[in-house]
Amino acid sequence: MNDRDSEALLGLFLQKGYIQAKSEKDAEVILVNTCSVRDHAENRALSLLGTYKKFKQGTEGRWTKDEGQKMKSSNVRAKRSSIASRKVIGLIGCMAKNKGDEIFSKMPYIDLICGPSAFFKIPEYVERIKRSKRSERSPERLKEVLSEAEGRPKGVEGDKGLRIKDLEDRDRDESFYDSVYRKEPDHAQVVISTGCSNFCAYCIVPHTRGRLRPRNPDKIIAEIKENIKQDRRKITLLGQNVNDYHFKSQVINFVELLRKIDKIEGLEELDFVTSHPKNTCQELFKVMAESDKIKKHLHLPFQSGSNRILKLMRRGYSREEYIELTNQYKQITGGTLGTDIIIGFPSETEEDFNQTKSLVEEVGFKYAFIFKYSPRLKTKAAEMVDDVLEKVKSRRHKKLLDLQKEISASIK
Ligand code: SF4
Numbered sequence: 001m002n003d004r005d006s007e008a009l010l011g012l013f014l015q016k017g018y019i020q021a022k023s024e025k026d027a028e029v030i031l032v033n034t035c036s037v038r039d040h041a042e043n044r045a046l047s048l049l050g051t052y053k054k055f056k057q058g059t060e061g062r063w064t065k066d067e068g069q070k071m072k073s074s075n076v077r078a079k080r081s082s083i084a085s086r087k088v089i090g091l092i093g094c095m096a097k098n099k100g101d102e103i104f105s106k107m108p109y110i111d112l113i114c115g116p117s118a119f120f121k122i123p124e125y126v127e128r129i130k131r132s133k134r135s136e137r138s139p140e141r142l143k144e145v146l147s148e149a150e151g152r153p154k155g156v157e158g159d160k161g162l163r164i165k166d167l168e169d170r171d172r173d174e175s176f177y178d179s180v181y182r183k184e185p186d187h188a189q190v191v192i193s194t195g196c197s198n199f200c201a202y203c204i205v206p207h208t209r210g211r212l213r214p215r216n217p218d219k220i221i222a223e224i225k226e227n228i229k230q231d232r233r234k235i236t237l238l239g240q241n242v243n244d245y246h247f248k249s250q251v252i253n254f255v256e257l258l259r260k261i262d263k264i265e266g267l268e269e270l271d272f273v274t275s276h277p278k279n280t281c282q283e284l285f286k287v288m289a290e291s292d293k294i295k296k297h298l299h300l301p302f303q304s305g306s307n308r309i310l311k312l313m314r315r316g317y318s319r320e321e322y323i324e325l326t327n328q329y330k331q332i333t334g335g336t337l338g339t340d341i342i343i344g345f346p347s348e349t350e351e352d353f354n355q356t357k358s359l360v361e362e363v364g365f366k367y368a369f370i371f372k373y374s375p376r377l378k379t380k381a382a383e384m385v386d387d388v389l390e391k392v393k394s395r396r397h398k399k400l401l402d403l404q405k406e407i408s409a410s411i412k
Helices: 002-015 039-057 065-070 073-086 094-106 116-134 139-148 174-178 217-229 254-262 282-290 307-313 319-333 350-363 390-410
Strands: 029-034 088-093 112-114 156-158 161-166 187-191 234-238 269-273 297-299 336-343 367-372
Touching (some): 002 116, 029 094, 094 112, 112 116, 116 174, 187 217, 217 234, 234 254, 307 350, 319 336, 350 390
Parallel strands (some): 112 161, 336 367
Antiparallel strands (some): 156 161
16 A cells, blocks of 8 residues: 555656655655554664764765865855755655654654645645745745645644654545656556454554545446556555445445456456455355456455464454465455465463464465564553563564475465
8 A cells, every 4th residue: 555655656756856866865855654563664764864863964965075175165165055955855655644743853854744635736836845945044934835835734833944743644636646757667556445343453544544444446447447547457456454345425335346346458467465364255256256366365364373362453354264265266356366474473372372373284384474463552452561572472473484385385
């Protein structure tokens, strides 16, 4: 989802006449699109921001050493500092939504903070910030920029121009998906819904991306047709839980949407991520089996093989139901499976872990993304004691990785 968001956002900037810089040092605008699902991703984003701070301070410029030597050193310093002061640095996406207030006050060199719902407004915000930087030396002009800004938020006046923070949870404007830029020549990712209303105990997504918001099926189909026209005939549908897709005014669910998309002329290949076991049904498997375009592969996260842990995780299915579902899937489609697993959820015992291990052996996944649990702010699980020792998490993690490696090697 983040990849597609970044791609669409880049498209909006290109449509406005921006060009892609060769490196961050050269860039006038740097936006860090972030994920909050795990600690590691947030720490990486913070470390990147630390690097970009140096650009702002003018300790890094876009001048090469040779170019610099041609100028008198005082001029070089002045030039660098002028470029540095024009740079716009933004933190956007889930981490912005999650920790934006704190970061906005602690890191004054960050000009823009936007949650996932505000992505369609980012180019406008960047323009406003850039205008305020150009008028930095004229308080009169800065006042004008601040007052001419339309819509919320108005922004605050920083030492170096305007700073904007938009963490509002709202429907994304469809114009965001009109962005025509695509990285791949033959494949397109198409968002069918944003957010999630499941509130699994460990997951930050409903808190950062908001409740499930399905896109209008007509808009989804139009976007797919447009991509096919551009010769991108392989389509991946994206949603945090695609199976929960339902568009009320047209009484259409995910299976019906798939049927409609499957009939689009010129489509060659179709797949989708991510599926939730509690919303996955035989009807879906039948559509997959009947189609010669839908890939016979299902990413179906099970997270834990222990019923006790599944209950604490609020996943809404049991180990037995999950295994039954995968048996039906294999029987009807003959396809392969992938999954996500969390190791070391609060109170996970050796017996709980063994249940997870035996589920992996029983189902036989083509691949598995295996993560060590880390508490996420605002989630239900963060209220529990993170009591599985790091060394125990690491041992179980390695054991499961080794097992999955063997299984993956045996599945074509
Ligand atoms: S279904 Fe997926 S995205 Fe939604 S809360 Fe659960 S883990 Fe998070």
